[in-house]
Amino acid sequence: MNTRSDMSSNTQTRLFLCLKDNYGVLVHDPASGATAAIDAPEAAPVEAALTSSGWKLSDVLVTHHHGDHTAGIAELKQRYRARVVAPHREASKIPDVDETVGEGDTVTVGTLSARVIETPGHTLGQINYFFPAAKLLFAGDTLFSIGCGRVIEGTPEMMWQSLLKLRALPDDTMIFCGHEYTEANVRFALTIEPNNPALVARAAEVKRQIAAGMPTIPTLMGEEKRANVFLRADDPDVAAAVGLAGKPAAQVFAEVRARKNKF
Numbered sequence: 403m404n405t406r407s408d409m410s411s412n413t414q415t416r417l418f419l420c421l422k423d424n425y426g427v428l429v430h431d432p433a434s435g436a437t438a439a440i441d442a443p444e445a446a447p448v449e450a451a452l453t454s455s456g457w458k459l460s461d462v463l464v465t466h467h468h469g470d471h472t473a474g475i476a477e478l479k480q481r482y483r484a485r486v487v488a489p490h491r492e493a494s495k496i497p498d499v500d501e502t503v504g505e506g507d508t509v510t511v512g513t514l515s516a517r518v519i520e521t522p523g524h525t526l527g528q529i530n531y532f533f534p535a536a537k538l539l540f541a542g543d544t545l546f547s548i549g550c551g552r553v554i555e556g557t558p559e560m561m562w563q564s565l566l567k568l569r570a571l572p573d574d575t576m577i578f579c580g581h582e583y584t585e586a587n588v589r590f591a592l593t594i595e596p597n598n599p600a601l602v603a604r605a606a607e608v609k610r611q612i613a614a615g616m617p618t619i620p621t622l623m624g625e626e627k628r629a630n631v632f633l634r635a636d637d638p639d640v641a642a643a644v645g646l647a648g649k650p651a652a653q654v655f656a657e658v659r660a661r662k663n664k665f
């Protein structure tokens with residue numbers, strides 16, 4: 403388990419594994435005592451993290467409807483009476499929703515506030531939560547470190563546009579995502595960009611982190627911009643590497659994503 407404190411905004415986070423390779427994360431506001439869980443893959447690890455931190459759950463902020471992000475909601479809701487916030491387009495598929503939100507809406511956790519960014523692609527209603535003061539992004543299954551979510555419900559063009567929205571956030575934005583997939587993502591990315599120095603450096607860092615039993619999350623947007631091939635589909639080197647020099651970025655993205663699916 404990993405606890406971080408951002409002194410400038412006084413926002414604390416706690417990251418922990420759930421299920422096989424899902425991440426749960428708590429966001430805590432010391433000023434009010436409010437604590438949000440970002441998604442709820444299963445209840446027990448969330449409760450364990452709450453117990454060991456002494457925090458009390460006030461909110462569950464859901465990114466999308468998949469079961470490995472929502473299965474713990476009902477139990478947490480019953481135990482803590484927490485408010486459940488979910489994307490309006492997927493509310494009917496998510497249990498115990500109290501409030502639905504969409505693009506540009508503000509969600510508060512005590513005195514903290516997050517902006518909702520809609521990122522359709524992995525699912526059609528997926529949303530991400532960006533806390534501007536602390537520069538924290540909860541990217542769900544849209545953006546992973548050196549990867550991105552599978553395009554299950556949307557189109558590659560839609561997913562590329564969603565990734566561009568996230569890429570526009572400040573370089574020092576700290577990204578928490580839904581899964582620990584980084585090692586496999588790095589292995590794949592090196593097949594496309596074996597000579598990208600930022601990717602090579604990230605590969606070495608990830609190897610050290612995994613060997614030490616550390617999470618590879620969170621990661622920084624600036625580093626992802628340089629090393630994550632899925633955020634680099636508009637880079638001529640990436641287009642050339644997949645035989646699509648001069649083609650539109652969305653087409654390059656689709657090709658990279660298709661190759662990852664077969665990897």
Ligand SMILES: [Zn+2]
Nearest residue numbers: 466468524543
């Ligand atoms: Zn998902």
